[in-house]
Amino acid sequence: xxxxxxxxxxxxxxxxxxxxxxxxxxxxxxxxxxxxxxxxxxxxxxxxxxxxxxxxxxxxxxxxxxxxxxxxxxxxxxxxxxxxxxxxxxxxxxxxxxxxxxxxxxxxxxxxxxxxxxxxxxxxxxxxxxxxxxxxxxxxxxxxxxxxxxxxxxxxxxxxxxxxxxxxxxxxxxxxxxxxxxxxxxxxxxxxxxxxxxxxxxxxxxxxxxxxxxxxxxxxxxxxxxxxxxxxxxxxxxxxxxxxxxxxxxxxxxxxxxxxxxxxxxxxxxxxxxxxxxxxxxxxxxxxxxxxxxxxxxxxxxxxxxxxxxxxxxxxxxxxxxxxxxxxxxxxxxxxxxxxxxxxxxxxxxxxxxxxxxxxxxxxxxxxxxxxxxxxxxxxxxxxxxxxxxxxxxxxxxxxxxxxxxxxxxxxxxxxxxxxxxxxxxxxxxxxxxxxxxxxxxxxxxxxxxxxxxxxxxxxxxxxxxxxxxxxxxxxxxxxxxxxxx
Numbered sequence: 001x002x003x004x005x006x007x008x009x010x011x012x013x014x015x016x017x018x019x020x021x022x023x024x025x026x027x028x029x030x031x032x033x034x035x036x037x038x039x040x041x042x043x044x045x046x047x048x049x050x051x052x053x054x055x056x057x058x059x060x061x062x063x064x065x066x067x068x069x070x071x072x073x074x075x076x077x078x079x080x081x082x083x084x085x086x087x088x089x090x091x092x093x094x095x096x097x098x099x100x101x102x103x104x105x106x107x108x109x110x111x112x113x114x115x116x117x118x119x120x121x122x123x124x125x126x127x128x129x130x131x132x133x134x135x136x137x138x139x140x141x142x143x144x145x146x147x148x149x150x151x152x153x154x155x156x157x158x159x160x161x162x163x164x165x166x167x168x169x170x171x172x173x174x175x176x177x178x179x180x181x182x183x184x185x186x187x188x189x190x191x192x193x194x195x196x197x198x199x200x201x202x203x204x205x206x207x208x209x210x211x212x213x214x215x216x217x218x219x220x221x222x223x224x225x226x227x228x229x230x231x232x233x234x235x236x237x238x239x240x241x242x243x244x245x246x247x248x249x250x251x252x253x254x255x256x257x258x259x260x261x262x263x264x265x266x267x268x269x270x271x272x273x274x275x276x277x278x279x280x281x282x283x284x285x286x287x288x289x290x291x292x293x294x295x296x297x298x299x300x301x302x303x304x305x306x307x308x309x310x311x312x313x314x315x316x317x318x319x320x321x322x323x324x325x326x327x328x329x330x331x332x333x334x335x336x337x338x339x340x341x342x343x344x345x346x347x348x349x350x351x352x353x354x355x356x357x358x359x360x361x362x363x364x365x366x367x368x369x370x371x372x373x374x375x376x377x378x379x380x381x382x383x384x385x386x387x388x389x390x391x392x393x394x395x396x397x398x399x400x401x402x403x404x405x406x407x408x409x410x411x412x413x414x415x416x417x418x419x420x421x422x423x424x425x426x427x428x429x430x431x432x433x434x435x436x437x438x439x440x441x442x443x444x445x446x447x448x449x450x451x452x453x454x455x456x457x458x459x460x461x462x463x464x465x466x467x468x469x470x471x472x473x474x475x476x477x478x479x480x481x482x483x484x485x486x
Contacts (some may be wrong), residue, residue, distance in 0.1 A: 008307050019120060019122075019123075020043075020047050020048065020112065020114050020117075020120040020121060020122050021043075021046075021049060021079065021287070022039075022041060022042065022043050022044070022047075022062070022112045022122045022310075023041070023042040023044075023049040023171035023172050023354070024039070024040070024041055024042075024110050024112075024122075024124040025039075025040050025169065025171075025173075026038060026039045026040065026108060026126070026128070026141075027040075027140060027141035027142075027143045028128065028130055028140060028141050029046045029140045029141075029187060030138065030140065030187070030189050030229070030466075031229070032101050032131040032228065032229075033100070033457040034102075035100065035101050035130050036099060036100045036101065036102055036104065036182060037098070037099050037108075037128075038096055038097070038098050038143075038172035039066060039096070039097045039098075039108070039110065040084070040094070040095075040101070040169040040171075041064065041094060041095045041096075041097075041110075041112070042092065042093075042169070042171035043060070043062060043073075043082075043084070043093050043094070043339060044092055044093045044154075044381075045060065045084070045090035045091050045092050045093070045113075046308070047120075048060040048062070048084075048114050048116075048117075048120075049114055049116035049117040049120070050116070051116050052417045053086055054298075055086070056084065056088075057084045057086040057087055057088060058087060058088070058089070058090055059083055059087075060083070060084045060090065060093070060114070060115075060116065061081055061083040061112045061114075061115035061116065062080065062082050062083075062086070062112050062114060062115060063079070063080075063081055063082075063112065063115055063205060064077075064078075064079070064080055064081070064095070064110070064111075064112050065077075065078070065079045065110070065111045065112075066078045066097065066099075066108070066109070066110050066453050067108070067109040067110075068099065068101065068106050068107070068108055068109075069106065069107045069108075069109065070105065070106050070107075071105075075101075075106075076099055076101070078097065081115065082095050083399060085319045092108045094168060094169070095158070096159040096160055096169070097159065097160065097228075100143070101134070102130070103129055103130045103131050103132060104129070104130055105127065105128075105129050106127065106128055107125060107126070107127045107128075108124075108125065108126055108127075108128065108356075108388065110123070110124040110125070111123045111124075111127045113331060117330070119310070120300065123429060128429070132189065134190055134193065135369075136192060136260070136261070137187045137188065137189065137194050137252055137260040138188075138190070138261055139186055139187065139188050139189070139250065139252065139261050139262070139263040140186055140187040140188075140263075141186075141263065141265070142184055142185070142248060142250060142265040143167070143169060143184065143185040143188050143265050143385070144169065144170040144173055144182065144184050144248075144265065144267060145167055145168060145169060145170055145183040145185060145187070146168045146169060146170040146171065146216065147183075148165055148166070148167060148168070148183050148233075148394070149156060149164050149165065149166050150164065150165055150166075151164050151165055152166075162185075163231060163357060167185065170267075170484055173265065173267040173268065173271065174267065174268045174270070175238060175267060175268070175269045176270050176436075177270050177271055177272055177345060177346060178329075178346055178347060179238065179346060180237065180238060180239035180346035180347065181235055181236065181237060181238065181239075182205075182208060182235070182236040182238045182248070182267075183233075183234070183235050183236075183314075184203075184233075184234055184236075184248060184250075184265075185231070185232070186201075186231075186232040186233075186250050186263065187226070187229055187230065187231055187232065187234050188201065188229075188230040188232060188239055188252055188261070189229060189230075190228060190230070191224075191226040191227060191230055191252075191363065192226040192227050192228055193228075194260075195226050195254060195260070196226055197223065197226065197254075197255065197256065198223055198225055198255070199223070199224055199226065199252060199253065199254050199260070200221050200222070200223060200224075200252070200254075200437055201217050201221070201223075201224055201230075201232055201250065201251070201252055202220065202221045202222070202250070202251045202253065203219070203220055203222075203236075203249065203251070204217060204219040204248075204249055204250075204251075204277075205217035205236065205238075205241070205246055205247070205248055206246060206247045206248075206249060207242075207244055207245075207246055208244070208245040208246060208247055208266070209244075214248060215242060216246060217236060217238075217241070220234075220255050222234075236248075237427045238269060238271075239274075239301065239345070239346050240274060241269050241271060241274075242269070242271055242274055243269055243270050243271045243274075244269060245266065245267075245268055245269075246266070246267055246268070246269055247264050247265070247266050248264060248265050248266075248267065249262065249263075249265070250262065250263050251439065254353070266422075271345055271346070272345075274308060274345040274455070278349055288333050288334065288337055288431070289335065291333075291337050291348075291349070292337075292348070292349035292352060292353075293333040293336050293337045294333070295328040296333070296336075298327065299331075300331060300450050301329065301332040301333060301334070302324055303372070304336055304352070304356060304377065305320060305323065305324050305332060305335065305336055305370060305385070306357075306374075307355070307356065307363075307372075307374055308320075308336075308339060308360040309375075310380050310383050310384040311338075311339075311383075311384065318419050319335075320335065332410065336352075337467050342354045354383060358383070359374050359383065360419055362379045362382055362383060363376045363379070363380075363456075366378050366382075367379075367433050368429065368430045368431045369429060369430060369431055369432060373431070376431060376433070377396050377423060377435040378404070378406075378423055378431075378433050378435075381406070381421055381435065381443075382417065384413075384414060385408065385411070385440075388406035388407055388408050388421075389407055389408055389409045390406075390407040390486065391404065391405070391406055392404065392405045392407075392408070392486075394479075395476065396431070396480075397477070397479075399427050399454055399457035399477050400424070400453050400454050400457065400477070400479065401404065401424055401426045401428060401453075402424065402425040402428070402433075403423065403424040403425070403436075403453060403479060404422075404423045404424075404433060405420060405421065405423075405479075405482060405483065405486070406421040406423070407419070407420055407486045408420075411440065413440075414440060414441040414442065414466070416439075416440065416441065417441045418439075418486070419438070420438060420439050420440075420486065421437075421438045421440070421443070422435070422436045422437045422438065422449060422453075422479075423435055423436065424436045435450065436449050436453060437449035437451060450479060450480055453479055454477060454479075
């Protein structure tokens with residue numbers, strides 16, 4: 001028990017060693033009851049001091065003061081204590097507050113302080129304008145979301161609840177390397193009175209390069225019907241978006257194409273591994289302590305590297321074999337991480353774990369002899385090209401050893417259709433199948449496959465030992481017919 005308390009004490013102390021990091025932002029909206037502003041607060045757990053509760057859980061608390069000023073005078077004031085959910089492990093926490101305000105020019109001032117470390121504070125202030133008149137079409141501010149999910153039972157009173165969903169705002173308008181989607185929310189007002197017919201909402205992402213903006217993601221158009229409030233919730237794939245500064249632009253136009261309203265919001269994207277070679281990824285990695293490869297044992301590293309061998313070209317394959325043979329952990333971790341960071345820049349760990357599930361299943365299915373199952377010919381082809389559309393197995397043909405044919409209707413790796421692989425088991429050992437022939441470009445192509453398959457069958461001795469490519473048809477010899485029937 002004393003050891004547990006010591007660990008918790010050290011943890012609490014370590015978490016409070018950094019200055020308070022709280023992201024504060026806002027969005028303005030309009031409703032039937034009037035204008036309102038939403039204020040979003042996101043607290044980073046590692047920068048707060050946690051208190052140990054009687055049940056051995058941890059909790060942080062912050063004093064929040066929010067002030068709205070108009071012409072220098074305070075028009076709205078709020079002060080409250082916000083506590084994080086009690087948990088075994090410290091975790092970031094968020095809050096949202098809504099305040100009704102009339103049209104006008106305002107200044108918002110927010111100050112937050114760590115209740116358990118009062119000298120750890122942060123202040124924020126910003127001017128803004130509310131101008132939701134009924135003379136033209138207006139939009140709310142664009143809200144970028146870190147996550148979106150359907151509301152569960154009992155969450156209707158959550159400050160993050162809106163329209164049957166839980167909206168978690170994105171802190172700092174920043175998308176890191178693990179993000180592959182941009183989710184945003186916008187509202188369009190009074191189109192029922194001012195438009196009266198279906199209209200278009202268009203959005204696009206622009207790359208901000210100095211004073212210039214270049215289209216990074218093409219314009220998407222959505223038709224909407226008029227209403228007092230038209231909610232607009234969309235998702236954009238940003239997995240291929242390079243690192244840099246961007247702007248999301250949302251425009252409202254009538255059927256004639258006349259611009260009725262527009263809103264924009266800036267955001268940053270970090271995508272360090274997109275469009276890079278594995279060597280460039282490796283050069284850009286300073287520390288792997290926070291990456292998934294840091295937790296892998298030496299044996300797991302070796303196993304994982306062998307599992308990707310069929311995905312590597314010949315030049316890289318020599319390097320990979322050297323790294324595996326030398327068993328230098330740092331080099332093994334770096335190679336494995338750089339491979340998956342290149343394959344899946346936004347989620348290398350997810351791509352790795354999904355791939356290894358397949359590798360382990362193939363190892364179990366085709367293993368049993370020397371090496372791993374994915375190192376056998378069938379395992380290698382499966383891991384390299386995926387599951388075939390059809391498999392024909394013949395283990396009872398007396399004229400030939402057991403053989404198996406795999407058929408792929410489409411083969412995007414080489415741009416071919418109707419690709420075939422023939423495996424046979426001349427040793428008759430468990431999972432002893434070897435690749436005899438294929439019509440896939442770059443794979444074993446053996447014109448004499450039928451001769452070799454039936455080499456021990458009676459009545460095949462008159463085949464030309466050098467140029468012969470087929471054998472005479474005979475009772476029970478089905479391989480040629482099967483091969484040509486697909």
